[in-house]
Amino acid sequence: MEPTREEFLHFAAPEKALFYILVFSALALMAWQIKDRVRLWQTGRPLDDSKLSPGLSYWIPSREAATVWLRNIAIFVLGQKKVRSSRKRSGAPMHLFIFYGFMGLVLATTLLGINTYSPWKYHKGLYYEVYESSFDTVGLVFLVGISWALVRRFFLTRSGHAIVDDAKERLEADPNLAPQLLQNRRAPLSSSLNDFLTLGLLLTLVITGFWLEASRISNNPQAWDRVSYVGYAWAQVQGSFSVTAYKTVWWFHTFWVLVFFIVLPRMRIRHIVNAFFVAAGKPETPMGELRLVSMEEVEKTEQVGVKLAKDYSRWHLMSLDACMECGRCTEVCPAWNVGKVLNPKQVVQEIRTAMQSGEEVAPRITEEALWQCTTCNACTEACPVLIRHVDLIVDVRRNLVSEGALSGTAATMLRQTASTSHAWGQPASDREDWMKGMSIPLCRDGGDFDYLFWVGCAGATDPGAVKTTKAVASLLTKAGIRFACLGKEEACTGDPARRIGEEFLFQEKASHNVSVFEKYKVKRVVTACPHCFNSLKNEYGQLGSSLEVFHHTQLLSELVTKGDLVAAKPKRGDVALHDPCYLARVNEEVEAPRSIVEQMVTPPESGKKTLCCGAGGGRMWMEESPSQRPANRRAEGLLDTGATTVAVACPFCRIMLGDSLKQARPNDEVRLVDLAELLWEAQPAGKSGSAGEFPTAD
Numbered sequence: 001m002e003p004t005r006e007e008f009l010h011f012a013a014p015e016k017a018l019f020y021i022l023v024f025s026a027l028a029l030m031a032w033q034i035k036d037r038v039r040l041w042q043t044g045r046p047l048d049d050s051k052l053s054p055g056l057s058y059w060i061p062s063r064e065a066a067t068v069w070l071r072n073i074a075i076f077v078l079g080q081k082k083v084r085s086s087r088k089r090s091g092a093p094m095h096l097f098i099f100y101g102f103m104g105l106v107l108a109t110t111l112l113g114i115n116t117y118s119p120w121k122y123h124k125g126l127y128y129e130v131y132e133s134s135f136d137t138v139g140l141v142f143l144v145g146i147s148w149a150l151v152r153r154f155f156l157t158r159s160g161h162a163i164v165d166d167a168k169e170r171l172e173a174d175p176n177l178a179p180q181l182l183q184n185r186r187a188p189l190s191s192s193l194n195d196f197l198t199l200g201l202l203l204t205l206v207i208t209g210f211w212l213e214a215s216r217i218s219n220n221p222q223a224w225d226r227v228s229y230v231g232y233a234w235a236q237v238q239g240s241f242s243v244t245a246y247k248t249v250w251w252f253h254t255f256w257v258l259v260f261f262i263v264l265p266r267m268r269i270r271h272i273v274n275a276f277f278v279a280a281g282k283p284e285t286p287m288g289e290l291r292l293v294s295m296e297e298v299e300k301t302e303q304v305g306v307k308l309a310k311d312y313s314r315w316h317l318m319s320l321d322a323c324m325e326c327g328r329c330t331e332v333c334p335a336w337n338v339g340k341v342l343n344p345k346q347v348v349q350e351i352r353t354a355m356q357s358g359e360e361v362a363p364r365i366t367e368e369a370l371w372q373c374t375t376c377n378a379c380t381e382a383c384p385v386l387i388r389h390v391d392l393i394v395d396v397r398r399n400l401v402s403e404g405a406l407s408g409t410a411a412t413m414l415r416q417t418a419s420t421s422h423a424w425g426q427p428a429s430d431r432e433d434w435m436k437g438m439s440i441p442l443c444r445d446g447g448d449f450d451y452l453f454w455v456g457c458a459g460a461t462d463p464g465a466v467k468t469t470k471a472v473a474s475l476l477t478k479a480g481i482r483f484a485c486l487g488k489e490e491a492c493t494g495d496p497a498r499r500i501g502e503e504f505l506f507q508e509k510a511s512h513n514v515s516v517f518e519k520y521k522v523k524r525v526v527t528a529c530p531h532c533f534n535s536l537k538n539e540y541g542q543l544g545s546s547l548e549v550f551h552h553t554q555l556l557s558e559l560v561t562k563g564d565l566v567a568a569k570p571k572r573g574d575v576a577l578h579d580p581c582y583l584a585r586v587n588e589e590v591e592a593p594r595s596i597v598e599q600m601v602t603p604p605e606s607g608k609k610t611l612c613c614g615a616g617g618g619r620m621w622m623e624e625s626p627s628q629r630p631a632n633r634r635a636e637g638l639l640d641t642g643a644t645t646v647a648v649a650c651p652f653c654r655i656m657l658g659d660s661l662k663q664a665r666p667n668d669e670v671r672l673v674d675l676a677e678l679l680w681e682a683q684p685a686g687k688s689g690s691a692g693e694f695p696t697a698d
């Protein structure tokens, strides 16, 4: 006889009928709850088909759309890309055990179902033996993952309580600390009773599953039972079973399966199912591109941005339900890490609650938290289910700004940008001051050029950033690159305005710049500011521009590779690199900085996982309590490397870290430079100048 097993062993027709009635009732209850969620998602805006992947836009996808869906599912769900790159040392493997165990069990159950209810009867022979041992293996994998999660949650919750106790003591000792400290500290580490019940249910499911297998073997032993090795071993311990005992275990396991179906839409493990849809339809726009708000949209909705959750897109609403409350986003948030109110995990939960209740979004999150975001995208990068926190936050900011809720120094910056086209309010003529004594070609002089050197507001007028600007201009000159600058014709890219939420000021400045690009037939741009770089590269296309945009480290890296410049090689350990968020994380450029200055050391949070200096999202222009500056934490990390020079590749980072480095080491001489300066110093002296000397106008 071939190895196999009989389905519904010892079950008469009425028992089978009862089973089907119960299963269909449980599935109906599950479907009813899912329909409720889908109805909530559908209150959102339809997706912008031209910019977002066609997921959710069509019930029947085109071949191109289906390819995108499948690719995203393969990478982000089946490949677990985000989880594998997680910073959590024990969290990531645990999650992989649960995911692959769960998927294995679903696949095995589906195969069994096809065999039972279709004309194809393949559950026998060698297939059966492989199937049974694989089923036991994935069950064990799932069991290990769930047990690991239970233990981990238990200890994390205890350490969460320890942190809360510590926060209480700190608050008692210093009443000036933000009173939100307690709530703020508790959130990312907490576990609710629901979490333990969910894990308990999953544990029960898998254990009763093995018990059922063992009971079948105990009741009806076969020569090939060893292939079901877990159940077989269990059966050896429990001895023989009567039919009644076997049926009791069968119903006991079935009961928990039915409970699982009914509560699945309410349990966190629903994210495994949601993640398929979220990944399939995920926006295909780059991380650094914010959505364009059109005047037509404003006229139609009679508002700017998001007031109620239904003002988000359907995909963004659906993504909220995929949140597994893992807290990865909060753990990496620079604002949360310096004791601010902002907690990205809580932002997602509050918007989810607003989606259910119909309340306004901003009051739930609080304006204080909304303005604290630096738009660094660390949360987005860390989120395993692809939630785009920055999209969620900026769209609410847009609504607040349109209603006049922004005041103080940030509002002053917006007025300055509007009136002078310079974020610090300096007149256009000041944009050419840095050129004095140098021979810098200007577009308006009419010469040919291959690259527009985009200087930016800080690059033109901030004393530290001007050093970078001069170094870049000198390097381009030395390498024989034909470049030109716009000088007083350059206007702020509008990046700070857009990220604060003043969308139409961004569009006004960007439209002006695009028309200047057209006037001079600009094709390629190089800039030393990652914020300008991101905006020009990823967002100006929304206003009709098509440019090839380079960060200065990228172009300089090319020149080093070609042999037109010599890479800098400081003594190993002398220079610590701070990766800018908008270069390394948002635009995934990690190699270029390291290729122009070799042998740099980095703090643990580097590359795509770099730690924000606190300047992005308009925070540069907002008041900051000295004890809550993200740059202080970053400066400590950089100094802990033991380096005596800190190298940056962003004028904003340079401004923020300058103060923090001085504060951290008031008596130490810590040098703060841009990579371009180090590269310039490394060039051999020649006709066009050498270390520290910028080429002058002849």
Ligand code: SF4
Residues within 6 Å of the ligand: 322, 323, 324, 325, 326, 327, 328, 329, 330, 344, 345, 348, 382, 383, 384, 385, 386, 387
């Ligand atoms: S938003 Fe993403 S990273 Fe944050 S808790 Fe939810 S699933 Fe985790």
Ligand code: SF4
Residues within 6 Å of the ligand: 329, 332, 333, 334, 335, 336, 342, 343, 344, 372, 373, 374, 375, 376, 377, 378, 379, 380, 389, 390, 612
């Ligand atoms: S973008 Fe940065 S600052 Fe804003 S919530 Fe995310 S991690 Fe925090």
